[in-house]
Amino acid sequence: AFSNLYGVHPFYMCIENDFNAHGVLLLNSNAQDVTLSPFPSITFRTIGGVLDFYMFLGPTPENVIQQYTEAIGRPYMPPYWSLGFQLCRWGYNSIDVLKKTVERLRQYDIPHDVQYGDIDYMERHLDFTYDKANFAGLPEYIKELKNDGLHYVIILDPFLTKDEPQGTYKPYELGEELGIWVNNSDGVTPFVGKAWPPGDSVYPDYTNPQTAEWWIHMCTEFKNVLDYDGIWIDMNEPANFHSDHHPNCEENNLNYPPYVPDISGGLLAEKTLCPNSKTYLGYHYDTHSLFGWSQAKPTFYASQNATGKRAFVLSRSTFVGSGKYTGHWLGDNFSRWKDMHMSIIGMLEFNLFGIPYIGADICGFNEETTYELCLRWMQLGAFYPFSRNHNAIGNKEQDPGAFGEEFAEISRSALRIRYLLLPYLYTLFYHAHVSGNTVVRGLMHEFTSDPQAQEIDRAFLWGPALMIAPVLEEGARSVDVYFPEASWFDFYTGSHVPVSWKRRFVDVPAPLDIIPLFIRGGYILPTQFPARTTELSRLNPFSLIIALDEQGEASGSLFWDDGDSIDSIEREEYFYVEYQFSNKALKATVIKNGYHGIATLAYDTIQVLGFTSKPNVVFMNGETIPSNRIQYNSNGKTILWISVPLFQELTISFAY
Ligand SMILES: *[C@@H]1O[C@H](CO)[C@@H](O)[C@H](O)[C@H]1NC(C)=O
Ligand SMILES: *[C@@H]1O[C@H](CO)[C@@H](O)[C@H](O)[C@H]1NC(C)=O
Ligand SMILES: CC(=O)N[C@H]1CO[C@H](CO)[C@@H](O)[C@@H]1O
Numbered sequence: 001a002f003s004n005l006y007g008v009h010p011f012y013m014c015i016e017n018d019f020n021a022h023g024v025l026l027l028n029s030n031a032q033d034v035t036l037s038p039f040p041s042i043t044f045r046t047i048g049g050v051l052d053f054y055m056f057l058g059p060t061p062e063n064v065i066q067q068y069t070e071a072i073g074r075p076y077m078p079p080y081w082s083l084g085f086q087l088c089r090w091g092y093n094s095i096d097v098l099k100k101t102v103e104r105l106r107q108y109d110i111p112h113d114v115q116y117g118d119i120d121y122m123e124r125h126l127d128f129t130y131d132k133a134n135f136a137g138l139p140e141y142i143k144e145l146k147n148d149g150l151h152y153v154i155i156l157d158p159f160l161t162k163d164e165p166q167g168t169y170k171p172y173e174l175g176e177e178l179g180i181w182v183n184n185s186d187g188v189t190p191f192v193g194k195a196w197p198p199g200d201s202v203y204p205d206y207t208n209p210q211t212a213e214w215w216i217h218m219c220t221e222f223k224n225v226l227d228y229d230g231i232w233i234d235m236n237e238p239a240n241f242h243s244d245h246h247p248n249c250e251e252n253n254l255n256y257p258p259y260v261p262d263i264s265g266g267l268l269a270e271k272t273l274c275p276n277s278k279t280y281l282g283y284h285y286d287t288h289s290l291f292g293w294s295q296a297k298p299t300f301y302a303s304q305n306a307t308g309k310r311a312f313v314l315s316r317s318t319f320v321g322s323g324k325y326t327g328h329w330l331g332d333n334f335s336r337w338k339d340m341h342m343s344i345i346g347m348l349e350f351n352l353f354g355i356p357y358i359g360a361d362i363c364g365f366n367e368e369t370t371y372e373l374c375l376r377w378m379q380l381g382a383f384y385p386f387s388r389n390h391n392a393i394g395n396k397e398q399d400p401g402a403f404g405e406e407f408a409e410i411s412r413s414a415l416r417i418r419y420l421l422l423p424y425l426y427t428l429f430y431h432a433h434v435s436g437n438t439v440v441r442g443l444m445h446e447f448t449s450d451p452q453a454q455e456i457d458r459a460f461l462w463g464p465a466l467m468i469a470p471v472l473e474e475g476a477r478s479v480d481v482y483f484p485e486a487s488w489f490d491f492y493t494g495s496h497v498p499v500s501w502k503r504r505f506v507d508v509p510a511p512l513d514i515i516p517l518f519i520r521g522g523y524i525l526p527t528q529f530p531a532r533t534t535e536l537s538r539l540n541p542f543s544l545i546i547a548l549d550e551q552g553e554a555s556g557s558l559f560w561d562d563g564d565s566i567d568s569i570e571r572e573e574y575f576y577v578e579y580q581f582s583n584k585a586l587k588a589t590v591i592k593n594g595y596h597g598i599a600t601l602a603y604d605t606i607q608v609l610g611f612t613s614k615p616n617v618v619f620m621n622g623e624t625i626p627s628n629r630i631q632y633n634s635n636g637k638t639i640l641w642i643s644v645p646l647f648q649e650l651t652i653s654f655a656y
């Protein structure tokens with residue numbers, strides 16, 4: 001039942017009985033089993049390499065991940081556009097279908113920032129080509145999308161056919177000349193496998209620095225053909241359609257070791273290369289699990305060098321430290337309710353692994369989805385850090401424009417909540433990048449000593465402050481939500497949830513058009529009015545949602561920059577403001593004012609959740625706010641309409 005997936009992360013975090021957390025890494029890339037038993041105990045059983053253990057002492061779960069990512073590399077800062085909604089499918093099969101799909105999202109005004117091409121955009125599945133018959137006009141269409149504020153991501157596979165007529169396929173011929181393929185055990189002839197392209201394929205050995213140069217060169221050259229913004233690297237486990245039945249894989253201890261960990265198919269070579277093939281760093285036996293990792297870094301620089309902008313890389317295979325260069329999606333899942341639930345667990349895991357840019361294929365990849373599953377998945381997926389609807393070839397369409405008016409409307413409203421909250425999400429990525437925090441986290445990170453919270457895998461948090469409790473069952477119109485010890489506010493109404501709900505599971509209504517969301521008292525969330533793309537939403541006014549805790553206090557921060565230039569943090573070209581609410585007053589303190597684009601941005605509303613009565617007077621920077629600009633609702637939600645530049649220091653006090 002348990003077998004290998006796409007990557008290896010020999011790391012765990014443990015919360016002890018005294019609620020102190022620690023983490024352990026076994027930095028080892030060989031094939032391995034990890035077994036848990038109820039003693040409690042954990043057993044690593046690896047068939048090679050060094051027993052290189054690292055301990056991270058916490059004591060909190062967030063401390064463990066900060067320490068772990070300090071050791072392995074902190075996550076990269078994603079471009080702002082890559083936090084927008086993304087659409088893909090394998091098997092548009094023609095540019096007309098692609099255009100129609102994009103057009104219906106536009107018709108329904110569904111937020112849409114990124115469009116993908118899967119392998120069917122290529123000519124006969126050859127990397128660095130596009131299908132000039134079925135996708136005639138693709139380069140021009142990509143320009144059109146970009147003019148409309150969208151971004152375009154291409155897929156590239158890590159295998160190249162060696163069987164094209166001589167003189168017609170440069171990527172292979174140049175690589176052959178450079179001698180950069182993974183070789184057979186003789187160290188001179190390339191290992192040959194079978195993958196998507198016609199004929200047989202060779203595999204670039206990304207552990208070789210020369211391969212990295214070749215790859216960056218090919219990607220940069222291809223940018224002149226398709227004006228892409230990011231690169232999606234698939235099949236980099238690496239995948240081979242042949243298994244052991246092929247000529248290679250001689251009988252020896254590397255190919256057939258005395259012990260084989262629990263691998264699907266029971267062979268190390270199953271659907272991949274022979275373990276005794278040679279890479280620059282050593283035998284594939286030792287480097288297999290590093291293939292995707294070694295490809296991520298040169299792809300990061302390829303994306304950066306080709307576009308001149310912040311890199312965007314999405315990799316299927318990952319290893320310890322991959323998060324410095326790439327995001328990840330959870331792979332080829334199925335359109336099943338169970339897989340939707342599992343995606344929350346996968347998302348929480350990859351946040352522990354230092355890869356917070358994570359999500360699953362919304363609506364499911366394999367098999368046919370259904371209206372209700374896909375709709376509930378659009379709602380959940382609106383809260384994946386990486387939010388992409390993706391479908392497999394041959395399945396009926398499942399983009400949010402494909403199911404008619406009601407579906408489109410509900411998807412649109414979930415995505416508009418995402419877009420509203422993007423400044424908060426982007427700020428969480430800033431904290432992940434500079435301090436190593438998780439972006440999405442389990443309730444146990446914030447409520448560590450609550451045994452119930454440790455068990456929750458059906459709800460999750462964005463940072464410390466937003467709880468997402470999706471519907472994960474067919475036909476359900478309510479969700480059993482656990483409320484740990486804190487003040488919680490209903491996101492939609494701003495009402496305080498009853499004190500009696502604390503430390504209890506409560507059945508919360510969730511009609512088809514609602515995903516239950518709760519804001520935690522004690523936090524200030526920066527928001528921005530949504531739009532169809534982030535290019536447009538980034539121009540809109542900002543707001544603050546101030547959710548008070550029991551002491552009437554709250555805090556938060558906002559990170560902002562141009563969203564897509566390289567190393568804006570390292571070059572100090574950013575804006576950072578901290579918010580503090582106490583003694584009935586908000587104070588915004590600008591810590592860093594290094595981004596010139598901040599000048600045109602302003603706050604237009606401030607919302608305070610949790611006042612028990614209407615304030616008599618409100619002062620902003622010493623001046624009285626006219627009473628027609630203050631609205632107090634009986635549920636305690638207070639709204640102020642203001643107009644203040646973002647860069648200005650701000651003090652707003654409420655008098656009774
Ligand atoms: C693979 O073979 C080529 C010659 O075909 C050679 O130049 C290269 O160094 C070899 N690489 C490895 C890692 O064996
Ligand atoms: C291009 O890639 C190389 C790595 O090969 C990197 O050192 C360099 O900084 C990159 N240049 C730009 C402009 O991104
Ligand atoms: C085959 C496969 O990759 N299945 C994955 C589908 O998605 C779930 C959750 O996202 C994973 O747990 C499965 O491994």
